[in-house]
Amino acid sequence: MDQTVKALQEADTILEVKDLCKYFKVGRKQTLKAVDHVNLSLKRGETLGLVGESGCGKTTCGRTMMKLYEPTSGRVFFEGKDVSKLKGKELLKFKKNVQIIFQDPYASLDPRMTIGEIISEGMNVHFKFSEEEKAKKVADLLNKVGLSAEYANRFAHELSGGQRQRIGIARALAVEPKFIVCDEPISALDVSIQAQVVNLLIQLQKEFGLTYLFISHDLSMVRHISDKVGVMYLGSMVELAGNHELYDHPLHPYTQALISAIPDIDTESGEKKERIKLEGEVPSPIDPPPGCKFRGRCRYAMEICAKENPKLVEVEPEHFVACHLCEQNYVNKEK
Numbered sequence: 001m002d003q004t005v006k007a008l009q010e011a012d013t014i015l016e017v018k019d020l021c022k023y024f025k026v027g028r029k030q031t032l033k034a035v036d037h038v039n040l041s042l043k044r045g046e047t048l049g050l051v052g053e054s055g056c057g058k059t060t061c062g063r064t065m066m067k068l069y070e071p072t073s074g075r076v077f078f079e080g081k082d083v084s085k086l087k088g089k090e091l092l093k094f095k096k097n098v099q100i101i102f103q104d105p106y107a108s109l110d111p112r113m114t115i116g117e118i119i120s121e122g123m124n125v126h127f128k129f130s131e132e133e134k135a136k137k138v139a140d141l142l143n144k145v146g147l148s149a150e151y152a153n154r155f156a157h158e159l160s161g162g163q164r165q166r167i168g169i170a171r172a173l174a175v176e177p178k179f180i181v182c183d184e185p186i187s188a189l190d191v192s193i194q195a196q197v198v199n200l201l202i203q204l205q206k207e208f209g210l211t212y213l214f215i216s217h218d219l220s221m222v223r224h225i226s227d228k229v230g231v232m233y234l235g236s237m238v239e240l241a242g243n244h245e246l247y248d249h250p251l252h253p254y255t256q257a258l259i260s261a262i263p264d265i266d267t268e269s270g271e272k273k274e275r276i277k278l279e280g281e282v283p284s285p286i287d288p289p290p291g292c293k294f295r296g297r298c299r300y301a302m303e304i305c306a307k308e309n310p311k312l313v314e315v316e317p318e319h320f321v322a323c324h325l326c327e328q329n330y331v332n333k334e335k
Contacts (some may be wrong), residue, residue, distance in 0.1 A: 004224065006208070011168075012043050013041050013042070013043055013044075013066070013080075014042055014043065014044045014078065014079060014178060014179060014211050015042040015076070015077070015078055015179060016040075016041040016042075016076070016077040017038055017039060017040050017041070017065060017074070017075075017076050017077075017210070018039055018074055018075045018076075018077070019037045019038075019039060019073065019074040019075070020037070020038045020039070020061070020064060020065070020071055020073075020074035020075070020076065021033070021035055021036055021037055021038075021071060021072045021074050022034050022035040022057075022060055022061070022064045022069055022072050022303040023072040024110050025129055026286055029077055029118065030286050030287075032285050032286050033235050033285055033286075033288070034057045034060040034235055034285065035057045035060050035061045035064060035071075035222075035235050036057075036234075036235040036236045037074070037236065038057075038061055038074075038232075038235075038236070038237050039237065039312060040230060040237065040240060042179075042211055042213070042228075043211075044178075044209065044211055044293060045205070045209055045210070045211060046068045046211055046212075046227045046228065047171050047205065047211070047212040047213075047214055047225055047226045047227050047228075048212070048213050048214065048226060048227070048228045048229070048230060048234060049214045049215075049216065049223075049225065049226030049228070049229040049243075050062070050213060050214065050215045050216075050229075050230050051216060051217070051219055051222055051229065051230070051231055051232070051258065052231055052232035052233055052258075053215070053233070053282065055285070056232045056233055056234060057232055057234070057236075057285075058215045058232055058237040059084070059183050059184070059215060060162075061185055061232070061300060062100070062181040062213050062215055062291045063100070063181070063183075064076075065098075065181065066098045066099075066100060066179075066181055067094070067095075067098075068100070077309065078094055078097070078098065078179070079097075079178075081094075086194075089158055092126070096122075096126045096175045096177065096179075097177050097178045097179060098171040098177060098178070098179045098181070099169050099173075099177040099179075099180050099181070100180065100181040100182075100183060101165075101169055101176065101180060101181070101182045101183065101185045102168060102183055102185075103183045103184040103185065103187055103188060104188050105161055105164035105167070105168055105188060105189075106156075106161070106164065106188070106257065108168055109156040109164055109167060109168065110156070110192075111155060111156050111157055113155075113156075114152065114153055114154065114155060115151050115152050115153070115154050115155070115156070115159075115167055116135070116138045116152030117143075117318075118156075118167060118171055118226065118280035119138045119141055119142075119152075119167065119170050119171050120134045120137070120138055120174065121171070122171065122174050122175040123137065123174055123175065125152065125175075126175045127175075127314070129234065135152070137174070138152050138170075138174075139152065139171040141162040141173055141174055142170060144167040144170065144173065144204065144207075145167070145169050145170045145173075145200060145204075146166060146196075146200065147166055147167075151163075151167075152269070159302070161188060161189050161190065161193065162189055162190070162196065162197065162325070165186075165188075165189060165193075165197055166197070166200070167184060167202070168185070169185075169197075169200065170206070173204065173208070175207075177208070177210070178209075178210065178211060179212075179213070180210055180211070180213075181210055181212075181213045181215070182201065182212055182213065182214045182215060182216075183215050184215050184216055184217065185201070186198060186213075186216065186218065186221065187216070187217060189217070194218075195221075198221055198224060198225055201214075201225065202225060212225075214226060219258060219259065219261075219262050220262055220263075223243060223247055226243050227242065227243055228240065228241065228242055228243060229241065229242075229243055229246045229247070231246075231252065231254065231258065233254050233293060233294055234282065234283060234285055234288060234293045235285060235293075236293065236322065237312055237320075237322065238252045238254055238255065238294065238312075238321070238322045238323070239251060239252040239254075239255045239320065239321050239322070240312065240319075240320040241318060241319040241320065242318055242319070245316075245318070245319055246319075247259060249319075251315065251321045251323065251330075252321050252322070252323050252326065253276075253294065253298045253299065253300055253323070253325075254278075254294050254297075254298075256276055257276040257278050260274060260275050260276040261275065261276075265314045268325055274300045278297045279297055280296050280297040281296075281297075282297075283296060288314035289306075290306065290307070290309075291304075291305050291306040291307050291308055291309055292306075292308075292310055292323075292324065295310070300325050302324060302325065304324050305324055308324070310322045310323050310324050310327065313327055315327065315329075315330035316330060
């Protein structure tokens with residue numbers, strides 16, 4: 001590859017995660033592997049949707065990336081710099097550039113603070129604004145998220161769920177970040193409000209050139225907002241591909257089952273897509289089975305699945321899958 005092209009591609013990558021692990025001690029001897037050797041990268045202005053069942057490690061992965069949790073092992077690079085080695089002003093700059101929108105708009109806002117104080121709290125750390133400048137900035141941010149300036153003097157308990165989440169978005173934007181972890185930002189909202197919040201996030205992304213990690217259970221909404229989609233199962237990434245590629249051509253049996261569960265309202269063809277029902281229970285993350293973690297629920301399980309844990313490999317251009325069957329059908333077949 002031409003060195004100039006390679007340098008441009010590397011400069012375009014804002015976040016890179018290599019073999020990221022986050023384990024928690026449970027009792028004296030047991031270990032819960034919440035995030036287990038996750039690899040991914042994000043370019044500036046992209047949105048990566050992260051999906052999977054509850055407890056699969058999506059939120060822990062996002063929080064570990066932004067250093068809310070210290071990783072057990074692995075490395076996170078932000079704008080080419082190893083996050084684990086950042087100190088002093090460099091660490092403060094990283095915390096300014098990486099923000100989070102929390103899942104619960106009811107619990108994430110301090111009930112004792114006014115909305116203006118909540119939004120401007122980060123400004124007090126990262127900027128030297130006068131009180132007048134802060135008030136103007138808060139009013140501008142409230143306007144950006146679809147609320148009037150008068151909300152600055154209200155308290156969180158006076159607002160609806162959708163309004164509170166808009167405050168959470170304004171708070172994240174207040175320090176002018178480059179990367180935002182959206183941790184299931186619509187799951188606690190009414191269905192009628194969810195689309196409004198997602199469309200607001202898309203609009204703000206275009207305006208400010210933001211990069212998102214969008215964590216959600218809602219596969220339809222992830223399809224609407226994401227450029228790339230990663231599928232996690234029991235702490236591991238099992239499939240990672242471009243939006244259209246993953247939804248139109250899912251390869252991992254788990255991804256196929258998730259996508260088959262999306263409600264289909266297109267009745268013009270009269271055809272109904274196959275609904276794949278998974279059998280069995282999700283294994284314990286404290287004591288996972290040997291080999292592939294998904295094999296106990298997989299209809300294609302083979303002998304090798306019980307012996308070796310599949311690695312995430314590129315089976316098609318920019319399409320990565322952790323599955324022995326996919327590896328046989330695509331990678332080995334080409335060889």
